[in-house]
Amino acid sequence: MTALAATVGQRPPVVDEPAAPGLATLVRVELRKSWDTRAGRWLLVTIGLVLLAVVALLLFAGDEGDRRFAGYLAATQLPIGVLLPVLGVLLVTSEWSQRTALTTFALVPRRSRVLTAKLLASTLLAVLGMIAAVVVSAVGTALTPALGDAAADWSLTGAQVGQVLLVEVVFLLGGVAFGMLFLSSPLAIVLYLALPTVFNLLVTTVGALHWVRDWLDLSTTTLPMFLGELDGQGWLRLATSTALWVVLPIVVGWVRIERAEIS
Amino acid sequence: MISIEHLTKRYGTHTAVDDVSFTCQPGTVTGFLGPNGAGKSTTLRALCGFTTPTSGMATVAGRRYRDLPNAGRRVGVLLDAGAQHSGRTGREVLALASSILGVPEERVDELLSTVGLAGRPAGKRVGQYSLGMRQRLGLAAALLGDPQVLVLDEPANGLDPDGIFWMRGLLRGFADRGGTVLLSSHLLREVEAVADQLVVIAGGRIVAQGGQQELLAGRGTLVRGPDRSALERALATARITVRPGAGDGLVADAPVDAVGRAVAAAGAVVTELRPGGGEGLEELFRTLTSAGTAEVAA
Numbered sequence: 001m002t003a004l005a006a007t008v009g010q011r012p013p014v015v016d017e018p019a020a021p022g023l024a025t026l027v028r029v030e031l032r033k034s035w036d037t038r039a040g041r042w043l044l045v046t047i048g049l050v051l052l053a054v055v056a057l058l059l060f061a062g063d064e065g066d067r068r069f070a071g072y073l074a075a076t077q078l079p080i081g082v083l084l085p086v087l088g089v090l091l092v093t094s095e096w097s098q099r100t101a102l103t104t105f106a107l108v109p110r111r112s113r114v115l116t117a118k119l120l121a122s123t124l125l126a127v128l129g130m131i132a133a134v135v136v137s138a139v140g141t142a143l144t145p146a147l148g149d150a151a152a153d154w155s156l157t158g159a160q161v162g163q164v165l166l167v168e169v170v171f172l173l174g175g176v177a178f179g180m181l182f183l184s185s186p187l188a189i190v191l192y193l194a195l196p197t198v199f200n201l202l203v204t205t206v207g208a209l210h211w212v213r214d215w216l217d218l219s220t221t222t223l224p225m226f227l228g229e230l231d232g233q234g235w236l237r238l239a240t241s242t243a244l245w246v247v248l249p250i251v252v253g254w255v256r257i258e259r260a261e262i263s
Numbered sequence: 264m265i266s267i268e269h270l271t272k273r274y275g276t277h278t279a280v281d282d283v284s285f286t287c288q289p290g291t292v293t294g295f296l297g298p299n300g301a302g303k304s305t306t307l308r309a310l311c312g313f314t315t316p317t318s319g320m321a322t323v324a325g326r327r328y329r330d331l332p333n334a335g336r337r338v339g340v341l342l343d344a345g346a347q348h349s350g351r352t353g354r355e356v357l358a359l360a361s362s363i364l365g366v367p368e369e370r371v372d373e374l375l376s377t378v379g380l381a382g383r384p385a386g387k388r389v390g391q392y393s394l395g396m397r398q399r400l401g402l403a404a405a406l407l408g409d410p411q412v413l414v415l416d417e418p419a420n421g422l423d424p425d426g427i428f429w430m431r432g433l434l435r436g437f438a439d440r441g442g443t444v445l446l447s448s449h450l451l452r453e454v455e456a457v458a459d460q461l462v463v464i465a466g467g468r469i470v471a472q473g474g475q476q477e478l479l480a481g482r483g484t485l486v487r488g489p490d491r492s493a494l495e496r497a498l499a500t501a502r503i504t505v506r507p508g509a510g511d512g513l514v515a516d517a518p519v520d521a522v523g524r525a526v527a528a529a530g531a532v533v534t535e536l537r538p539g540g541g542e543g544l545e546e547l548f549r550t551l552t553s554a555g556t557a558e559v560a561a
Contacts, residue, residue: 037350099346
């Protein structure tokens with residue numbers, strides 16, 4: 001050791017250890033990350049515009065039976081179900097593709113805290129997506145009488161609202177899950193969109209695999225939820241398919257990230 | 264303070280870092296030197312919890328990095344200035360960090376002016392930044408939490424000479440206020456002006472460490488004269504070993520007075536006689552790192 005080190009080698013004075021950032025703070029930071037980049041902002045703007053477009057389309061050209069609050073809400077879920085998960089994918093993968101993980105984990109070295117914050121932030125984003133969908137659907141419903149002779153039909157069950165929200169959460173977490181599993185934006189997005197589609201095609205076409213479709217195909221098991229019609233066994237089927245497409249990749253991805261070398 | 268103890272990191276059969284130990288004391292700047300691929304970055308990554316060492320320990324203020332509750336308030340880290348989201352503005356990068364650190368947003372403006380990015384550059388996207396600006400931003404992020412320790416990997420990369428001079432002053436000031444600085448570089452010149460201690464790594468192993476003076480001591484005596492072979496004979500007679508120095512000079516493995524006496528006794532003409540290593544540490548660094556893993560007593 002150097003002579004210099006010996007003379008200045010006293011221990012530093014004991015400083016009060018600054019508290020760790022709370023989970024609420026980390027969730028707020030993750031939410032902010034979803035819109036503070038150019039890509040994130042454009043994705044949110046796109047989601048908003050597509051929402052408006054879908055409702056407008058239904059309003060001007062839709063079947064009369066669908067031009068009611070519940071119908072509009074169901075229709076908005078089509079774009080939301082595809083685009084919001086992409087936001088979820090990017091929430092994880094951008095840390096790798098843009099290499100910000102190096103900053104994120106330098107500030108919060110306990111990686112599981114960051115991952116927990118990302119999952120919670122995604123759930124909140126799903127809630128925000130639901131609120132946007134409800135607002136746009138309400139506008140569509142209010143305008144319906146003005147563009148035809150149909151009266152505004154505001155009927156909507158609590159079950160539909162709850163189940164639609166749940167689908168959004170499941171889909172968004174599915175995006176996060178694929179992001180965690182593949183840690184690459186293009187790979188995760190393509191596989192998130194392609195894998196379930198191929199799976200659905202396979203299990204729907206092959207008769208012998210219909211039981212797989214009924215229990216493990218997420219698009220089949222969530223279908224009744226858009227109108228709030230999930231029944232007793234439906235909940236079980238939702239659980240098994242969610243376990244395969246959401247929980248499993250989250251668990252595998254979580255372990256992978258905990259052990260990953262960040263560079 | 265930073266303590267690296269017997270740190271080893273293997274990737275398969277390749278040993279990136281081999282039994283590396285050193286400490287960095289408060290109030291000092293440590294230059295971590297070595298050619299590219301010598302194991303500098305791996306050591307720093309292991310210190311900051313980005314990679315798990317195969318064996319050994321790395322601690323900051325007595326704790327493993329992962330066990331620091333609010334790491335950014337203790338240790339300012341800049342391992343790669345390029346690792347920022349290109350679609351985020353410089354200010355936003357710091358604003359995000361300030362939320363996690365729990366420091367007021369005014370710190371962001373303070374640091375932006377400290378590193379010379381206040382005003383228009385702060386509102387630009389990082390994608391439009393030059394490497395030098397990214398280094399400045401990274402340094403601002405590292406300093407944001409007012410840490411006691413700085414860990415910087417090649418912070419001078421991309422900085423212009425003015426920027427390097429500025430950074431030296433900044434790091435010197437940080438250390439003089441009692442901070443601990445560990446910075447790596449593959450260029451000796453970048454650190455020799457600011458470092459109190461040098462740790463030289465090559466092929467994953469520490470080949471030299473100590474204070475600058477200490478490393479230079481015992482590096483022999485440079486002697487030069489019109490008749491080089493006469494000098495060689497004079498020194499051989501005095502049983503002093505020599506090796507070729509810069510140009511037509513010789514480096515004798517003995518103190519200046521002994522060399523002076525030896526050449527005087529032989530009556531050889533001398534035009535230059537001084538302690539070796541006057542070329543700076545550059546030559547030492549080159550010999551050490553090209554010698555690979557050969558141990559050199561410091």
